Amino acid sequence: MRIIDFHAHLDDRWLHKPIPDASRMIEAMDRFGVDQTCVYTMMGFYAETARNNDLLLERARRYPDRLIPFVTVDPKLGSEAVDELERCLEQPEFRGVKFHPWLQAFASSMLEETMTAILKVAARERTPILFHDGTPPYSTTFQIAELARWVPEAKVFLGHAGSADYVDPAARLIRDIPNLYGCYCGSRPGDLVHLVETAGAEKITFGSDFDPGSWELLAERLDNTVEAGLSPEALEAVLWRNAERILRPPSR
Numbered sequence: 001m002r003i004i005d006f007h008a009h010l011d012d013r014w015l016h017k018p019i020p021d022a023s024r025m026i027e028a029m030d031r032f033g034v035d036q037t038c039v040y041t042m043m044g045f046y047a048e049t050a051r052n053n054d055l056l057l058e059r060a061r062r063y064p065d066r067l068i069p070f071v072t073v074d075p076k077l078g079s080e081a082v083d084e085l086e087r088c089l090e091q092p093e094f095r096g097v098k099f100h101p102w103l104q105a106f107a108s109s110m111l112e113e114t115m116t117a118i119l120k121v122a123a124r125e126r127t128p129i130l131f132h133d134g135t136p137p138y139s140t141t142f143q144i145a146e147l148a149r150w151v152p153e154a155k156v157f158l159g160h161a162g163s164a165d166y167v168d169p170a171a172r173l174i175r176d177i178p179n180l181y182g183c184y185c186g187s188r189p190g191d192l193v194h195l196v197e198t199a200g201a202e203k204i205t206f207g208s209d210f211d212p213g214s215w216e217l218l219a220e221r222l223d224n225t226v227e228a229g230l231s232p233e234a235l236e237a238v239l240w241r242n243a244e245r246i247l248r249p250p251s252r
């Protein structure tokens with residue numbers, strides 16, 4: 001079965017901690033049968049967003065068939081952030097957008113104008129937008145779900161589908177908001193079945209969060225997904241079919 005990992009980080013470090021480079025990531029993907037991985041920055045959440053977008057693109061371009069970079073911008077910069085998003089999305093390799101409001105230190109509710117503009121650009125460019133969710137102060141599942149209501153044509157992902165504490169509200173919100181999706185990445189093993197039964201298999205993708213935590217995450221989270229007891233059709237949807245349908249189409 002094909003596998004697309006919808007949530008991973010590719011960078012040279014997370015603050016003081018080195019994280020695996022692209023060749024190590026490819027090794028891990030080969031070992032566990034992952035065909036493609038969506039990769040996000042780490043350090044770009046803190047500073048020098050444009051430079052980090054360029055670095056991520058450069059790293060991902062070494063493995064164009066395997067790595068799919070997502071752009072990030074700093075919405076605190078207002079229209080500059082929208083310009084940076086437009087600049088990056090001119091590169092066809094960027095097939096999604098990622099935000100981490102907690103690390104990036106912004107409350108969407110205080111930046112409604114900029115976030116609405118960003119969501120509209122993403123919708124026009126057909127890129128999904130994935131947000132870290134499940135943690136206060138700026139990334140509760142409820143705050144992220146609210147964003148999906150602002151621009152119904154944008155495809156918004158709860159990047160951790162509620163994480164450990166908010167899986168049930170996440171499942172209901174994904175069910176009730178047509179353009180809200182969930183990445184099963186960090187919730188507990190049994191939670192996948194609940195998410196799929198409540199929200200529908202077509203709205204959930206698999207993600208590992210490789211590798212700011214530890215590199216065993218990929219093996220563990222893949223195992224939790226494959227062994228969850230889903231029907232073959234639902235498992236296929238979660239492991240790759242949804243990701244392929246929702247990502248911005250690759251350029252020909």
Ligand SMILES: [Zn+2]
Nearest residue numbers: 007008009209
């Ligand atoms: Zn992450």
